[in-house]
Amino acid sequence: MRDMRNPFRLQSAESIETDADFLRLFGPAVLDLLPDGATRGKPLFIRSAPGGGKTSLLRLFTPSVLQTLLSLRTSDPFREIFAKARSLEVVDDTGIQVLAIMLTLRRTFPALSDLGLPDVRVNRLFLALLDARIVMGALRSALVAKQLHYPEDLSHITIDALPDDPPIPDLDLPCDGSHARAWAEHLERAVCDAIDSLVPSGNFAVPGHDCLHSLRLLDAGAIKVGGVSPALRWLVLMDDVHKLTALQRQTLRATLLEQRSATSTWIAERLEALSREELLANGALEGRDYGEVVNLEDAWEKTKRFEKAVTGIAERRARMASDVAAGAWAIGSFEASLKSSLDSAEFEKTLSSALETVQGRVIQLVATHQKYREWVRARTEFDGTPREKLVAWRALEILIERDRRKSQMTFDFDLPPETLEAREDSSVRAAADLFVAAEFEIPYYFGTAHVANLGSFNIEQYLKLAGDLFEESLGAALLRRSPVLSPQRQEKLLLDAFESRIAELPRRAANGRDVLRFIEAVGQFCHQETYRPNAPYSPGVTGIAISMADRDNLLDKKFLGKNPAYSRFAEMLGTSLAHNVFQATLDYNVKRGRYMVLYLNRLVCMKYRLPLQYGGFREKPLRDFVGWLERGYTSKRGEELPL
Numbered sequence: 001m002r003d004m005r006n007p008f009r010l011q012s013a014e015s016i017e018t019d020a021d022f023l024r025l026f027g028p029a030v031l032d033l034l035p036d037g038a039t040r041g042k043p044l045f046i047r048s049a050p051g052g053g054k055t056s057l058l059r060l061f062t063p064s065v066l067q068t069l070l071s072l073r074t075s076d077p078f079r080e081i082f083a084k085a086r087s088l089e090v091v092d093d094t095g096i097q098v099l100a101i102m103l104t105l106r107r108t109f110p111a112l113s114d115l116g117l118p119d120v121r122v123n124r125l126f127l128a129l130l131d132a133r134i135v136m137g138a139l140r141s142a143l144v145a146k147q148l149h150y151p152e153d154l155s156h157i158t159i160d161a162l163p164d165d166p167p168i169p170d171l172d173l174p175c176d177g178s179h180a181r182a183w184a185e186h187l188e189r190a191v192c193d194a195i196d197s198l199v200p201s202g203n204f205a206v207p208g209h210d211c212l213h214s215l216r217l218l219d220a221g222a223i224k225v226g227g228v229s230p231a232l233r234w235l236v237l238m239d240d241v242h243k244l245t246a247l248q249r250q251t252l253r254a255t256l257l258e259q260r261s262a263t264s265t266w267i268a269e270r271l272e273a274l275s276r277e278e279l280l281a282n283g284a285l286e287g288r289d290y291g292e293v294v295n296l297e298d299a300w301e302k303t304k305r306f307e308k309a310v311t312g313i314a315e316r317r318a319r320m321a322s323d324v325a326a327g328a329w330a331i332g333s334f335e336a337s338l339k340s341s342l343d344s345a346e347f348e349k350t351l352s353s354a355l356e357t358v359q360g361r362v363i364q365l366v367a368t369h370q371k372y373r374e375w376v377r378a379r380t381e382f383d384g385t386p387r388e389k390l391v392a393w394r395a396l397e398i399l400i401e402r403d404r405r406k407s408q409m410t411f412d413f414d415l416p417p418e419t420l421e422a423r424e425d426s427s428v429r430a431a432a433d434l435f436v437a438a439e440f441e442i443p444y445y446f447g448t449a450h451v452a453n454l455g456s457f458n459i460e461q462y463l464k465l466a467g468d469l470f471e472e473s474l475g476a477a478l479l480r481r482s483p484v485l486s487p488q489r490q491e492k493l494l495l496d497a498f499e500s501r502i503a504e505l506p507r508r509a510a511n512g513r514d515v516l517r518f519i520e521a522v523g524q525f526c527h528q529e530t531y532r533p534n535a536p537y538s539p540g541v542t543g544i545a546i547s548m549a550d551r552d553n554l555l556d557k558k559f560l561g562k563n564p565a566y567s568r569f570a571e572m573l574g575t576s577l578a579h580n581v582f583q584a585t586l587d588y589n590v591k592r593g594r595y596m597v598l599y600l601n602r603l604v605c606m607k608y609r610l611p612l613q614y615g616g617f618r619e620k621p622l623r624d625f626v627g628w629l630e631r632g633y634t635s636k637r638g639e640e641l642p643l
Helices: 019-025 029-033 054-060 064-071 077-086 109-114 119-145 177-196 214-221 246-259 278-279 296-303 305-322 343-369 369-378 387-403 417-423 426-440 447-454 459-476 489-501 512-530 548-555 557-560 564-579 603-608 622-631
Strands: 042-048 100-104 156-160 223-224 233-237 266-268 291-294 543-547 582-590 593-600 617-619
Touching: 019 054, 019 305, 029 054, 029 077, 029 296, 029 305, 042 054, 042 296, 054 064, 054 100, 054 233, 054 266, 054 622, 064 077, 064 100, 064 109, 064 119, 064 343, 077 343, 100 119, 109 119, 109 177, 109 246, 119 156, 119 177, 119 214, 119 223, 119 246, 214 233, 214 543, 246 266, 278 548, 278 564, 291 296, 296 305, 296 387, 296 582, 305 447, 343 369, 343 387, 343 426, 369 387, 369 417, 387 417, 387 426, 447 489, 459 489, 489 603, 512 543, 512 593, 512 603, 512 617, 512 622, 543 548, 543 582, 543 622, 548 557, 548 564, 548 582, 548 593, 548 622, 557 564, 564 582, 564 622, 593 603, 593 617
Parallel strands: 042 266, 042 291, 100 233, 233 266, 543 617
Antiparallel strands: 156 223, 543 593, 582 593
16 A cells, blocks of 8 residues: 555545455444435435545445455454444345445546537436446456456456346347446447547437446346356445536436336535535435435534544554554554543643633632622632633633623622522533633644544544644654654644645635635634634634525525626535535524524634634624625624624
8 A cells, every 4th residue: 555654635435446445444424324224215415515425435335345354254343344334234244245346437428419419419428337337346346256257357347138128228138247348338428439439429329228227237137157146135335426417417317217226326415515505404405205315514413423433444544554663652543642631741831820820810800890709709719720710710710700780670689609600501611622722822823632523523624634633643653753743742733634625615615715715704703603602602613604595595686697796606606515614503493593503614723713612603694704705704883802
């Protein structure tokens, strides 16, 4: 495998050369995101932003990987993966039960749209080319499943005649594998020649297909090896479907719907392929017959398993790193390479000085507001580490500020310690932790949990962050220094990642500059709302919300046609959702109505010194957000500025 020194750099399934290495690096928790019966029945749409892990998920089900898994199933770290694959009824102890055909649709297919033909003919050519590649993939997979070789052993394959009409154009059944391969290659060559032809469009004779005949072969169990079906069921895996044209995606979906094939089909595509309407509707497809949709980022968020999953991936990759031991400083664990606490002599002076400052402010305040004397006495008796004491005193300062701001008239009776305990919850302590980090320049974004949160439910984003940290740790080890990274160094490396992940959007998206402009406005707004002295939205604001009525306007083509500024905003928001800059939650119910909540990517949160928790957001009229995109965000006159 390439770059085994730092396996975190292997961020795509294609870059992992052997099936055994792929399995060692694979995080089995992603299999828990698949719905029940995923290999039976309706099509399954698997979607994510770039780097969500779609290709890796599909590769696991290919026959060569499953054969390797079967041979290694009794060894670590393969037991868990095998157990999950068996629970999906993909394998059992006797062999492969579901035989997959994996296709990438990023090559050749999009070029069909350049032929200048009517849509009907383009669709027929598209289905014919897809038929050819499915059949060739089926022949290859069938031989691999039986541990035979392609194409040398094609004579072992027979294809039975179909029991129903219509016949497959130009394919005489029954036949052997060599004949089927020749048919598929001839069909593929004819379509490709049409694409490459310099003859005016329409002067070639490629009839095309009006359905996916290959699925009929798979449904009927017509393909046999040595007279026996190579598996119980077939599974067609289509990767990079976002590379197809909108018409081709529509044709594929409609064909799968109309055929109602018994063969399961998984369609993996980036969110960028979805229309603005689909993105703002959370990627939903109209009608239950299209099958199920798994948006990987949303699924990770809903299941609350992302941190555990990526932490496991990190440990697998750290264990695979070779040639990194340097004397006594050998790296055997990713978690062990990251310092996760500020409670050490290194930070003692900083924490003590900060504690003295916060205590002084509170005591000075209480000198003129003696109703809080019991609260201060209780806090003085609090025992803990220097950092815990600092956070506790800052939380007290927030609670005093909240109490002072109450609008109703109150009497200046001493507040008992019990009221302090009742008002001080985990969100207040979390806000206090964030506040002291910002005020006293104390590291905040460090440790394995924060690194996982900064992944923002995207595997590639997490691996990039973890890879940068692991690279630094490796460098220290090779120089005979401690490979354990300090909190300050971790935070510096993680902050640098914003520039390479988010700030490069103008290169990856046509309206990427609009996206950057808007997240700058949202980041400034969230920072201001988070750092108000009374922390009203503790632990902080990390998102915005648009009413569902305003969301509907963003889907209304007539409305957008009359309002160019809103149309520009809708396009920008679609790009943001497609690239995981925002994560949308629809129909969120609050007292003032129902909203679409848009949470910032956690890297953006780090850029603007925001917390990494979810839940804090502010609603605004859509016109305000449109104005931010055009003019940027500025505080309104009279608005209180944060500390």
